[in-house]
Amino acid sequence: MSASTETGSPAGKTWKSKEEFLGCVILTDWILLVILFAVLLGSFHIHYMLLAGDWDFWIDFKDRRMWPTVTPIVAMCFAAAAQSFFWTRFRLPIGATTVVLALLIGEWINRYDNFWGWTFFPINLVFPSALVPMGFWLDIVLMISGSWLVTALLGGLGWGLLFYPINWPVLAQYHQATEIDGVLLTLADLIGFNYVRTGTPEYIRMVERGTLRTFGKDVVPVAAFFSGFISMLVYFLWWNMGKWFSTTKYIEIEEV
Amino acid sequence: MKSLNLQSMAKCATARVVRLWILGLAVAGALTTLPAATPAAAHGERSQQAFLRMRTLNWYDVKWSKTELNVNDEMELTGKVHVFSGWPQAVARPGESFLNVGEPGPVLIRKSAFVGEVPVPRTFSMDVGEDYEYKIVLKARRQGRYHVHVQINVKDGGPIVGPGQWITIKGDMKDFTNPVTLLEGSTIDLETYGITWTYIYHFFWMAAATAWILYWFMTKGIIVRYWQVKAGKGRELIGQDEKRIGAITLAAVLLAVLVFYAAANREFPRTLPMQAGLLTGISPINEPRSTVAVQFKGGSYTVPGRELRIRAKVTNNGKEPVRLGEFTAAGLRFLNPEVFTTRPDFPDYLLADRGLSVSDSNPIAPGETRDLEVIIQDARFDIERLSDLAYDTDSQFGGLLFFFTPSGERQRAEIGGPVIPKFQAGATL
Numbered sequence: 001m002s003a004s005t006e007t008g009s010p011a012g013k014t015w016k017s018k019e020e021f022l023g024c025v026i027l028t029d030w031i032l033l034v035i036l037f038a039v040l041l042g043s044f045h046i047h048y049m050l051l052a053g054d055w056d057f058w059i060d061f062k063d064r065r066m067w068p069t070v071t072p073i074v075a076m077c078f079a080a081a082a083q084s085f086f087w088t089r090f091r092l093p094i095g096a097t098t099v100v101l102a103l104l105i106g107e108w109i110n111r112y113d114n115f116w117g118w119t120f121f122p123i124n125l126v127f128p129s130a131l132v133p134m135g136f137w138l139d140i141v142l143m144i145s146g147s148w149l150v151t152a153l154l155g156g157l158g159w160g161l162l163f164y165p166i167n168w169p170v171l172a173q174y175h176q177a178t179e180i181d182g183v184l185l186t187l188a189d190l191i192g193f194n195y196v197r198t199g200t201p202e203y204i205r206m207v208e209r210g211t212l213r214t215f216g217k218d219v220v221p222v223a224a225f226f227s228g229f230i231s232m233l234v235y236f237l238w239w240n241m242g243k244w245f246s247t248t249k250y251i252e253i254e255e256v
Numbered sequence: 257m258k259s260l261n262l263q264s265m266a267k268c269a270t271a272r273v274v275r276l277w278i279l280g281l282a283v284a285g286a287l288t289t290l291p292a293a294t295p296a297a298a299h300g301e302r303s304q305q306a307f308l309r310m311r312t313l314n315w316y317d318v319k320w321s322k323t324e325l326n327v328n329d330e331m332e333l334t335g336k337v338h339v340f341s342g343w344p345q346a347v348a349r350p351g352e353s354f355l356n357v358g359e360p361g362p363v364l365i366r367k368s369a370f371v372g373e374v375p376v377p378r379t380f381s382m383d384v385g386e387d388y389e390y391k392i393v394l395k396a397r398r399q400g401r402y403h404v405h406v407q408i409n410v411k412d413g414g415p416i417v418g419p420g421q422w423i424t425i426k427g428d429m430k431d432f433t434n435p436v437t438l439l440e441g442s443t444i445d446l447e448t449y450g451i452t453w454t455y456i457y458h459f460f461w462m463a464a465a466t467a468w469i470l471y472w473f474m475t476k477g478i479i480v481r482y483w484q485v486k487a488g489k490g491r492e493l494i495g496q497d498e499k500r501i502g503a504i505t506l507a508a509v510l511l512a513v514l515v516f517y518a519a520a521n522r523e524f525p526r527t528l529p530m531q532a533g534l535l536t537g538i539s540p541i542n543e544p545r546s547t548v549a550v551q552f553k554g555g556s557y558t559v560p561g562r563e564l565r566i567r568a569k570v571t572n573n574g575k576e577p578v579r580l581g582e583f584t585a586a587g588l589r590f591l592n593p594e595v596f597t598t599r600p601d602f603p604d605y606l607l608a609d610r611g612l613s614v615s616d617s618n619p620i621a622p623g624e625t626r627d628l629e630v631i632i633q634d635a636r637f638d639i640e641r642l643s644d645l646a647y648d649t650d651s652q653f654g655g656l657l658f659f660f661t662p663s664g665e666r667q668r669a670e671i672g673g674p675v676i677p678k679f680q681a682g683a684t685l
Binding site for chain 2: 118
């Protein structure tokens with residue numbers, strides 16, 4: 001890591017040497033990074049579990065319509081807020097990538113320890129949605145454009161559009177057809193049926209419910225465009241949310 | 257003030273503090289991940305309100321084909337369920353239901369499920385007042401001793417848990433296989449299918465994200481960037497070189513997405529959307545109408561004595577005399593020892609083999625109508641919290657009465673209605 005005092009750092013008599021000062025800065029950077037990552041991991045994970053919930057928990061909830069609509073929209077909240085923080089305060093083009101990585105690490109710990117380790121659900125039933133390329137997209141659009149407005153419009157749309165293609169490489173294998181007792185199922189359906197979930201009956205799945213029947217089987221692009229459109233709006237709101245809370249004024253020490 | 261905050265933070269960041277941080281994180285990690293969770297032994301069936309368990313689904317003839325299995329062995333959980341005519345207004349009707357299993361995680365997997373002759377991997381519809389026969393084929397997956405219930409989930413009504421039995425599974429889960437034949441002809445093991453690729457794909461992207469974050473973090477970190485932005489030099493941090501790196505990275509990411517997507521389509525050219533939908537028109541049990549008619553005339557529950565007394569007018573419209581042998585509600589069975597001379601095979605905690613008596617034990621002759629007082633008394637009534645009926649908002653009981661003829665024929669009759677709680681010992685109807 002490179003660091004300098006070119007901006008007129010507060011290095012003064014407190015430190016014995018410039019090297020000691022730089023060492024402190026770098027160490028503090030690492031501590032900040034770890035803390036930030038942990039905070040984002042915890043908070044985004046809770047947010048995502050509450051709002052995406054079953055759509056992200058189970059393979060047999062990942063349909064062509066509701067899942068690609070809901071999941072990117074709720075994931076956009078933290079991505080936009082984190083971008084606002086990392087970009088406006090540090091010019092770091094890593095906000096969205098950091099939060100989706102933090103989320104995925106948190107989810108994998110949860111899925112492996114809790115879902116598999118404690119309750120024995122196989123990983124192919126409970127793996128999370130992949131979001132990382134969407135994070136790259138959002139961060140790099142912001143970095144190249146330097147505009148949160150462009151990022152909201154272009155980045156938000158791409159965020160929604162990219163979601164399904166990113167996840168399809170893993171999902172496709174579970175959409176192969178099989179048959180059980182004369183009933184046609186995909187492997188995803190069958191995994192959900194085989195591995196008993198006492199509190200998750202089949203009827204709570206929202207598989208292609210709604211009124212997009214006019215589009216025949218091509219419902220993913222429609223869902224993705226809709227998701228992208230709503231993600232734009234969510235981006236505006238949560239960029240400002242991030243901006244409002246990217247401050248130390250709540251924790252400053254006041255002399256009394 | 258802000259620079260002072262940073263200054264004091266930096267001063268605190270000594271090697272000792274860092275070591276303490278690492279130690280703290282390690283301890284926190286160990287505390288949250290290492291301790292083994294104790295296995296769940298029950299599924300909250302007792303916590304459901306008594307009126308709900310008694311007046312929704314009445315389970316009978318429940319059988320577990322085995323109680324000891326090895327990993328990969330199969331067993332059948334079979335039985336019948338009566339959808340109570342007086343379905344409580346507080347619970348949604350079973351227009352959308354799902355045949356389920358109450359067990360602590362998928363320790364047994366559900367290979368197939370039937371209601372009547374119809375396979376039900378999906379949601380199905382039941383009609384109030386009817387009886388249905390079900391069969392669930394289970395395959396042992398994880399070693400241990402587990403309480404396994406039949407259960408039907410009712411949309412907007414919640415899970416309604418039937419009787420449970422302890423099932424012992426021997427062996428090791430690592431030997432478990434779940435072979436499935438695809439429509440295109442090949443056979444896979446669903447237990448592990450696709451997991452390695454899922455790990456690879458996810459960790460590939462996570463590694464890429466980590467590299468991207470560290471690249472930017474390692475060039476000027478966080479604090480120096482903050483100072484530069486604060487000093488109005490933010491634009492200098494992202495120049496043409498940085499944008500070029502970003503553009504190249506984005507191009508590589510999008511190319512990778514495209515390649516992975518195309519590869520998936522090439523490898524799996526025939527895929528289907530997930531299948532869902534409501535199965536309607538499932539036929540109830542096709543049995544002759546019961547020849548015994550029962551009319552509820554009143555009832556009481558003596559809380560200290562754990563005694564339910566029911567007055568009923570019973571009419572025998574059959575050709576043989578009948579005797580009341582059993583009352584069942586909420587999975588519990590109360591037997592009349594004068595009729596049941598041998599103890600049936602049923603979980604002990606649900607079987608009160610001397611829990612039922614009648615005021616007049618003489619057989620009811622064909623064509624005869626008789627007023628009977630039925631006394632149901634057993635500690636299980638209280639242990640299974642059916643005595644909480646006295647505290648429910650809808651203090652009506654419900655269940656099935658089974659009458660038997662000398663030739664062994666069984667006639668069932670639904671009974672239910674309001675009961676008056678008696679809180680004093682010795683109180684009578």
